[in-house]
Amino acid sequence: MPLDLIESPDLDAGYREGLWTLNFGPQHPATHTTLRLVLKLDGEMVVEADPDIGFLHSGFEKLAEVLDYNQYVTIVDRMNYISPMANEIAWHHAVEGLLGIELTPRCKYIRTIFAELMRIHDHLLCTGTCVLDLGGATAFMYAFNEREKIYEICERASGQRFHTSYTRVGGLLYDVTDDWVAMVRDFCKTFPRAYRDFAGLVMKNRIFVERTRDVGVLSKADAIAGGATGPVARASGVERDLRRDEPYLAYNDLDFDVCCAQGGDCYSRFQVRMMEMVESLKIIEQAIENLPSGPVFISGTGKEGLPDKTEVYRSIEGLIHHFENIMPNRQMPSPKESYYGATESPNGELGYYIVSDGDFKAYRARTRPPSVLHFSLFNRMIRGCMLSDVAAVLGSINIIAAELDR
Amino acid sequence: MSESTNLKEVLESKLPGVALAWSEFRSQQRVRVPALQIAQALRALRDAGMDQIVDITAVDMLEYPGATDRFEVVYLLLDTQSGQRLTVKTHLNEPDLKLPSAYPIWIGADWLEREVYDMFGIVFEGHPNFKRLLLPDAFESFPLRKDYPVKGRGERHNFPIITRAES
Amino acid sequence: MATQINKQLGDNVFLTSIDAAASWARANSLWPMPFATACCGIELMSTAASKHDLSRFGSEVMRFTPRQCDLMIVAGRVVMKMIPVLQRIWLQMPEPKWCISMGACACTGGVFDTYAVVQGIDRFLPVDIYIPGCPPRPEQLIKAIMDLQEKIKKTGTYNAREFKLRILPDGPSRFDQDELVRIRERNGFQLEEPKYDPIH
Numbered sequence: 001m002p003l004d005l006i007e008s009p010d011l012d013a014g015y016r017e018g019l020w021t022l023n024f025g026p027q028h029p030a031t032h033t034t035l036r037l038v039l040k041l042d043g044e045m046v047v048e049a050d051p052d053i054g055f056l057h058s059g060f061e062k063l064a065e066v067l068d069y070n071q072y073v074t075i076v077d078r079m080n081y082i083s084p085m086a087n088e089i090a091w092h093h094a095v096e097g098l099l100g101i102e103l104t105p106r107c108k109y110i111r112t113i114f115a116e117l118m119r120i121h122d123h124l125l126c127t128g129t130c131v132l133d134l135g136g137a138t139a140f141m142y143a144f145n146e147r148e149k150i151y152e153i154c155e156r157a158s159g160q161r162f163h164t165s166y167t168r169v170g171g172l173l174y175d176v177t178d179d180w181v182a183m184v185r186d187f188c189k190t191f192p193r194a195y196r197d198f199a200g201l202v203m204k205n206r207i208f209v210e211r212t213r214d215v216g217v218l219s220k221a222d223a224i225a226g227g228a229t230g231p232v233a234r235a236s237g238v239e240r241d242l243r244r245d246e247p248y249l250a251y252n253d254l255d256f257d258v259c260c261a262q263g264g265d266c267y268s269r270f271q272v273r274m275m276e277m278v279e280s281l282k283i284i285e286q287a288i289e290n291l292p293s294g295p296v297f298i299s300g301t302g303k304e305g306l307p308d309k310t311e312v313y314r315s316i317e318g319l320i321h322h323f324e325n326i327m328p329n330r331q332m333p334s335p336k337e338s339y340y341g342a343t344e345s346p347n348g349e350l351g352y353y354i355v356s357d358g359d360f361k362a363y364r365a366r367t368r369p370p371s372v373l374h375f376s377l378f379n380r381m382i383r384g385c386m387l388s389d390v391a392a393v394l395g396s397i398n399i400i401a402a403e404l405d406r
Numbered sequence: 407m408s409e410s411t412n413l414k415e416v417l418e419s420k421l422p423g424v425a426l427a428w429s430e431f432r433s434q435q436r437v438r439v440p441a442l443q444i445a446q447a448l449r450a451l452r453d454a455g456m457d458q459i460v461d462i463t464a465v466d467m468l469e470y471p472g473a474t475d476r477f478e479v480v481y482l483l484l485d486t487q488s489g490q491r492l493t494v495k496t497h498l499n500e501p502d503l504k505l506p507s508a509y510p511i512w513i514g515a516d517w518l519e520r521e522v523y524d525m526f527g528i529v530f531e532g533h534p535n536f537k538r539l540l541l542p543d544a545f546e547s548f549p550l551r552k553d554y555p556v557k558g559r560g561e562r563h564n565f566p567i568i569t570r571a572e573s
Numbered sequence: 574m575a576t577q578i579n580k581q582l583g584d585n586v587f588l589t590s591i592d593a594a595a596s597w598a599r600a601n602s603l604w605p606m607p608f609a610t611a612c613c614g615i616e617l618m619s620t621a622a623s624k625h626d627l628s629r630f631g632s633e634v635m636r637f638t639p640r641q642c643d644l645m646i647v648a649g650r651v652v653m654k655m656i657p658v659l660q661r662i663w664l665q666m667p668e669p670k671w672c673i674s675m676g677a678c679a680c681t682g683g684v685f686d687t688y689a690v691v692q693g694i695d696r697f698l699p700v701d702i703y704i705p706g707c708p709p710r711p712e713q714l715i716k717a718i719m720d721l722q723e724k725i726k727k728t729g730t731y732n733a734r735e736f737k738l739r740i741l742p743d744g745p746s747r748f749d750q751d752e753l754v755r756i757r758e759r760n761g762f763q764l765e766e767p768k769y770d771p772i773h
Contacts, residue, residue: 020539026655026658027608027637027639027662028637028659029637033609033610033616033649034487034610034655035772043571053539053540054538054541054654054656055654055658056540056610056611056649056650056655057540057652057689058652058685058689058690059549059556059685059687059688059689061525061550062549062550062556062687063556063684063685063687067555075684078612078684081611081615082615084612097432098432124616125618129618138526140622140624141622141623144618144622144623144624145623145624146618147619148619148623148624155501158646162612162615162616162708163612163707222513224457224458225458225514226512226513226514227458227459227460227512227514228514238486240486240489245489251616311430335431336471338431338465338480339431339432339434339489340434340460340461340493344596349460351460351461351482353461353463353482354576355481357469357470357471358471363465363469363470364465364550366461366463366465368460368463368482370518372518372521373514373518375517376513376514376516376517380513401610402611403613405540406540414656462597487758490670512584541653541654542653545653549688554688556686556687556688557686558687559688561688562653562688562689562690562692563692563696563749565656565657565660565696566660566697567696567697567737567744568660568663568664568698568742569699569741569743570699570736570741570743571736571737571738571739572740573663573699
């Protein structure tokens with residue numbers, strides 16, 4: 001029965017009773033992590049999907065009320081775990097906005113490079129696993145090859161390959177070294193070739209294209225009213241990118257395009273992600289060549305930035321400075337205000353709404369997670385599709401359970 | 407990018423005689439609307455071009471120095487054409503924790519309101535599918551309230567144990 | 574006659590106990606069930622992907638249905654809403670089966686000492702190998718699987734007798750749970766006795 005007939009109110013109740021219910025998840029390969037769908041099916045057609053989430057709700061926002069602005073960075077890392085540093089950058093972007101801190105140029109550029117590396121990191125996993133769910137394992141292997149290189153770049157800068165905890169209020173944990181710069185340059189050289197291989201495997205693969213084209217369509221009006229952002233919104237024709245519209249970090253100095261598509265289907269979302277990887281690489285190339293010299297922390301003596309580690313270990317002034325910045329109730333005061341700071345994370349607009357009561361600790365820190373709003377639109381995308389399209393749509397909207405549930 | 411509208415004029419003409427408190431912090435515009443007029447205000451703002459709901463959240467002001475109301479509900483709105491943002495705040499006190507739902511205005515409000523209920527116990531009336539979003543239905547507390555301990559009240563330990571011999 | 578057979582078969586026949594033979598076979602054909610909930614799941618993916626390639630160790634056949642698996646890798650934190658699902662999946666796996674608790678969150682709750690996160694899956698489920706780290710590197714997971722293979726070869730029996738001896742819960746005792754006792758005393762908060770009907 002066509003979908004517009006199903007939605008009409010004078011449809012006989014017997015039809016609705018004849019639908020059968022299928023439980024999908026919470027342990028299912030296509031859910032990637034943990035979410036559950038209760039699907040109402042007419043034969044193989046999905047009439048309605050009722051998502052059930054919260055299988056990874058771990059109380060992130062409650063922890064934000066007990067940890068200070070620097071400590072909480074270890075927790076936000078674990079929020080969107082396929083692009084950890086994008087969360088750190090978003091969190092400290094909001095905190096620095098609240099405290100009114102202007103970063104040093106070098107710090108801005110390094111953060112920009114990492115933000116874009118994370119975008120490539122995210123899109124590689126998202127597209128790779130999307131193809132894997134639709135039956136192609138090779139592209140997944142290609143994607144992970146490149147991801148390992150980005151892991152190594154993170155590890156060189158911060159010491160941890162996955163959860164880097166690299167940013168601090170007003171700066172970065174350590175300055176980067178010359179061989180880090182060489183690694184990023186090397187990545188810029190080798191990535192295009194790997195990208196060509198990856199895209200060549202998938203973009204014109206007839207099976208992949210037919211399984212994703214015109215599947216899971218999200219209209220432009222729904223995308224705007226539903227709060228969709230990032231690649232999901234841009235694939236539906238919403239021309240909005242915070243990097244361009246509300247420039248932060250070094251994006252004002254760099255030249256890049258905003259990638260959009262018109263279709264709103266899974267293939268468009270896939271295309272937008274693929275195009276964004278190219279733009280990200282362009283940004284990284286520009287930023288690494290123009291990397292300014294200078295300190296990564298703002299002014300060394302005030303309460304704003306942490307002192308250099310060697311100074312802390314070798315001089316009493318450095319130690320006192322460190323003590324003053326780290327000990328509770330000696331830290332920098334924050335204005336008794338509320339502030340919303342948002343960045344364009346790989347998945348969409350990732351914002352933090354911080355309410356401060358004057359301490360160096362949030363009274364309340366709310367995460368504005370893109371995944372929640374995208375997943376709440378899932379029912380609109382999947383209605384009328386086949387059961388096997390559920391995997392394609394889930395893969396294309398890139399739901400990250402930890403960000404979804406927090 | 408179109409020109410941004412003067413939201414202050416829009417709201418004041420749509421809600422005559424209502425006490426609106428405008429404020430600004432680091433060029434972010436905020437307005438405080440009484441809870442009774444919130445639906446009217448949100449609708450007027452939507453008609454004035456704020457076509458996206460960015461976020462709905464709440465803050466428990468129990469321990470906030472100098473606060474007079476218990477809960478603050480925050481709506482973050484965005485005009486995708488001009489990029490203009492507005493924060494709308496409203497205040498609620500126990501036992502009357504009820505607000506009209508914004509779901510008829512923006513479909514994105516759907517899960518955001520359910521999450522606010524889940525975490526704070528604020529009820530949104532007129533929502534088509536109103537229930538807990540993240541926590542299990544059997545959970546009785548509202549964890550983001552300030553009187554709820556970080557480590558919970560022992561709920562996380564209340565499960566059956568399976569030993570190796572019996573599985 | 575005996576020398577004749579020996580000459581014909583050479584080293585192709587050897588004698589061993591059935592326990593050792595079964596354990597050897599089981600250890601080298603582990604079929605993992607990735608119960609990947611969070612960050613560690615991504616490291617589990619990289620372990621299985623191109624660079625680290627778990628299939629070198631005879632355990633690449635990731636199955637997402639518990640009926641076909643004998644090794645559950647719990648990768649990531651397990652929260653209140655998830656633990657009944659986890660237990661149900663564990664009970665659905667056929668014997669013999671083993672469990673690896675991957676990462677700080679699955680082992681102890683990790684950084685998430687909050688109301689929602691279970692403070693270690695071993696409180697409610699038997700665990701064979703723990704992997705520390707947040708998240709553990711792929712090398713650590715590979716080492717854990719090799720350790721588990723060692724363990725199976727050493728202790729495994731044909732009819733899984735070794736499991737029958739483990740009648741006590743693996744994790745901390747329910748009544749040592751300092752926090753639970755304190756909360757009960759302070760608040761007079763009554764916890765319900767778990768009503769449980771194992772689903773096999």
